[in-house]
Amino acid sequence: MIESLLVANRGEIARRIIRTAKRLGIRTVAVHSEADAELPFVTEADEAVCVGPANPAQSYRNVEAILAAAKSTGVQAIHPGYGFLSENADFARTVEEHGLIWVGPGADAITAMGDKINARNLMAAAGVPVAPGTTDPAADLDAALVAAAEIGYPMMVKAAAGGGGMGMGVATDETALRTEFDKVRSFAERMFGDGSVLIERYFPRVRHVEVQILGLADGRVVALGERECSVQRRNQKLVEESPSPAVSPELRERFLAAAVRAGEAVGYRNAGTVECLLDPTTNEFFFLEMNTRLQVEHPVTELVYGIDLVEEQLRVAAGLAPTFDPDALNPGGHAIELRINAEDPKRFLPGPGVVSTWTEPTGAGVRVDSGYVAGNTVTPFYDSLMAKLIVFGADRAEAIERARTAVAGFEVAGPKCNLPFFAELLENAEFVSGDYDTGIVGRMR
Template sequence: MFKKILIANRGEIAVRIIRACREMGIQTVAVYSEADRDAIHTDLADEAVCIGSPKPKDSYLNEKNIISAAVLTGAEAIHPGFGFLSENSKFAEMCKECNIVFIGPDAEVIDKMGNKSNARKIMANAGVPIIRGSEGVVKDEIDGLKIADDIGYPVMIKASAGGGGRGIRIVRNREDFINEFRTAKSEAKIAFGDDDMYIEKFIENPRHVEFQILADNYGNTVYLGERDCSIQRRNQKILEEAPCPIMTEELRRNMGNAAVRAARAVNYKNAGTIEFLLDKDFNFYFMEMNTRIQVEHPITEMVTGIDLVKEQIKIASGEKLEISQDDIKIQGHAIECRINAEDPARGFMPSPGTIELVHMPGGLGVRLDGAIYQGYKIPPNYDSMLAKLIVYGKTRNEAINRMRRALGEFIVEGVKTNIEFHYNILNNDKFLSSDIDTGFINKEFGL
């Protein structure tokens, strides 16, 4: 087992990883930008190293500075968390060359699954259902128009190197295709430095259901149930729940087995997530694979009792999985609300500033993964997420009632937050009856 791990991230995920390491008796090294000098993860870790200016490219995306910090402090492994360098194959390879363990899959696997068009081919060959679409990268808008005409509208234009809802356009008719293709391609170039695009049939009103998998270095792969991530705004997840309210045992088994096939097809190791679209007829289709820990991983932990971050660390250190598929039981219901510093009344504009007062919710079945405190200055340089509020109940109804209660106790003054917006979702009749899909926010709130 590792004696010291460097966490190449910030905010609540850095705190989450430090907590797991502390429980395992592992020392931690925090890295921080000049804007995060007073961030809580720097105090919780055993050591902290400044790696650059507030700009992400100079700090949390600066591979050389992070590797240097690991070498300087004697860290044997680096946990990348999510975002930043977590799915950067070049960084994973750099770690390997410096004899530092990257807590995640191999660089080759990140490359294979990071390119969405290539991933589709691999999944099709592995017998995982895929949505009808282009064979590989689309050359240009004229080639794309021919493919879209053949597939039939509506279609979705997507960036091959995409993620986070960027580089995506839904096109419902032929007349709009070329303009939307050019716009998506330009957005992808800016966001990812890669403007390769692919096209697939757009599934109307699907649910976004993802399966958590764990895979060790000895061929053992298991799935830990699913998360329903259908509550999204502009392809960005807002609220997640586990299990999916409409899931059956047979469907879970079929989707879970498909997720395992997907992982084995690329010799996947560590924690990962296979994302599917689930249509109204219970047909499911591979969407993408996330080769890292997910923001919403706590709800899987709540319904399985398995600490996913600890499992990541154990796998990376060479340990075998101690759990088999038969050991995994889904019990109860969990919901996660992403609490962001943003103003819903102004188009969810980010709201950086100083937290003047904060009161954290608590009580039975309530978990808060966060990195905020009274007097904390939220920097404008990074994602606006302040915390993740997670609740557990024996039933979905109990979990909803508990989340309402917890949101009512969560007080943040000094900046705008989306707490009230979450409360509105939890009181929506369609949500209460689980009549939801990825268009829920737009249809119910016009956003």
């Protein structure tokens, strides 16, 4: 097993990785910005190195500073968490060139899946269903209009190099396409340095379902069930659950088989997620993208399968067999994750501030992965995620009831907080029924 690990991230995910590493007897090093010096993950690591000011480009995305920290502390491996440099193929390659172990998929897999158009084409060739769309970037507006005539409206206009729900717009007619194409292309050039645009069929009523995969050290790819991720605002997830209430045993078999084919097509190693859109009226599903990293919502899979995905990541990176038998997976129960964000519960606008009260709920089936404690400051420099509240029950009804109790017992004061939204959602008849889609938040507002 790896003996020393640098965690190239912050907040709850850095804290969560450190927790598993400590349990395994691995020495941990945290890197942090000047703004994060007082956060729990910094003090909980065995050693901490400041890598720059608050601006992520000068700290958490500062490759030279992170590699210098790895060298000065003598670590063997780097875990990137999610976000920041986690899906940066050049960083992954550079880490290995420096003789360090990269806890993630190979740089080639990251590159292959990093461009949505290339990923679509690879998946189609591997027999994974893809939505009708362009096989090459729309070079300009005229090309987009030609594609629209073939695909039909409504359509999704996407940044080919985007991710995390960013760089997307819906066009219902030609006028909207003209507007959205320019908007998405400009955003993509600014945010990703790549203005390539993908045109794809848009499904007005759809569910977002993803499959957790793990590429093992022996070359096999296994699928660890699906997660329902349809409760979203601005195309970004707020709630995830596993198993999906929309997926039958027969559909699950098709989902998992497609996800394994997707991983095998790029020689995938380590943890990753195959994200799909599910048409609930036809039970057809289509490949959306592959996230070549650990997902924010990985805890729901951990609870249903009884495994520690970070430990499995470390074992794969070290060339070790998994802790479980890939041929005898035995999932059970139901898990739900709620993302506790520093944002108002109505418009979901960020509201940073000093945490004056932070009381986490406890009880049977309740887990909290948090990045803050009372006295910390939620700054405006990073994502608004403060914690993840995860609940587990014997079935979905019990998980929802435990979630209600846990939300009521979670006290946060200082920054804005979206806990009241979850209290509302957990009483919403559509959500409770399980028959919901990605439009549920809009209907609640």
